[in-house]
């Protein structure tokens with residue numbers, strides 16, 4: 001699975017992060033870097049303009065404006081995880097792990113720091129961060145899914161602790177006790193009220209001048225699979241809602257951070273490119289990443305039908321490397337006031 005073809009925020013990324021991005025660059029490698037930057041930036045600006053035209057710009061998360069928000073009736077369940085899904089995530093989450101490493105580079109995590117990984121899943125990224133902070137530092141990894149925390153616990157060591165816990169309730173941790181808090185591919189699983197509590201809690205547990213970083217799905221630039229899947233579901237007469245993530249726009253992310261008192265350093269959309277062997281690999285990844293929520297509103301028969309139709313649609317995206325899909329994430333880095 002190859003990852004990352006983004007140049008949008010390269011100017012603002014630290015050099016190490018830019019190099020990491022370049023190492024993973026795949027499908028747009030043939031596009032001159034300056035041209036790629038211009039294309040991606042133009043797309044982001046266009047998406048922001050569209051978002052403003054739709055009257056959503058600056059609306060605080062949870063404001064419930066617009067028909068899309070009004071129609072949103074689904075909830076994400078934390079009760080659908082299974083041992084198989086948790087293991088599949090542990091062995092098939094290179095995408096999240098690789099963009100997570102980029103997030104950590106961008107945050108500038110360094111030796112000796114106290115770090116909180118919120119929604120750590122099976123703990124792959126937390127273990128990587130434990131290497132960076134070394135024995136003088138520490139990483140605490142929390143996740144609400146006990147099956148995933150069980151796997152993360154196997155990676156525990158002197159400077160890496162794991163626990164079951166949720167982003168919205170960090171009461172287990174003292175005020176001003178961490179240098180860095182991050183959420184990698186987590187925030188879009190929280191509804192608007194939960195997001196606000198999570199970011200407020202992160203602000204509380206961070207030391208003055210402490211850093212918050214997160215990667216999260218972009219609503220203005222959705223995953224390339226989304227419109228294809230929506231069409232397949234519509235053709236079957238099924239709604240496309242299901243238990244799908246609650247994505248935000250760049251402007252909504254900025255509003256969310258400001259509301260909690262954060263000073264935003266970077267809020268940008270990054271475009272990543274993935275290649276998959278076939279539709280089953282894509283569906284397996286979606287199932288394990290969503291801890292069982294993806295397409296969970298369908299019957300087994302409907303799921304089989306969706307798989308068949310998706311397989312046909314996705315063949316149009318096949319390249320010599322596999323089925324090529326673009327994925328867009330908002331990367332946000334912010335800090336609390338203080339020294």
Ligand SMILES: C[S@@+](CC[C@H](N)C(=O)[O-])C[C@H]1O[C@@H](n2cnc3c(N)ncnc32)[C@H](O)[C@@H]1O
Nearest residue numbers: 096100119120121145166167184185186189289
């Ligand atoms: C796609 S996984 C990302 C896991 C990990 N951060 C990584 O980079 O591999 C999403 C994770 O978000 C977690 N999650 C869902 N709701 C959450 C909440 N309310 N608080 C904290 N984590 C949550 C899930 O349990 C799941 O492990």
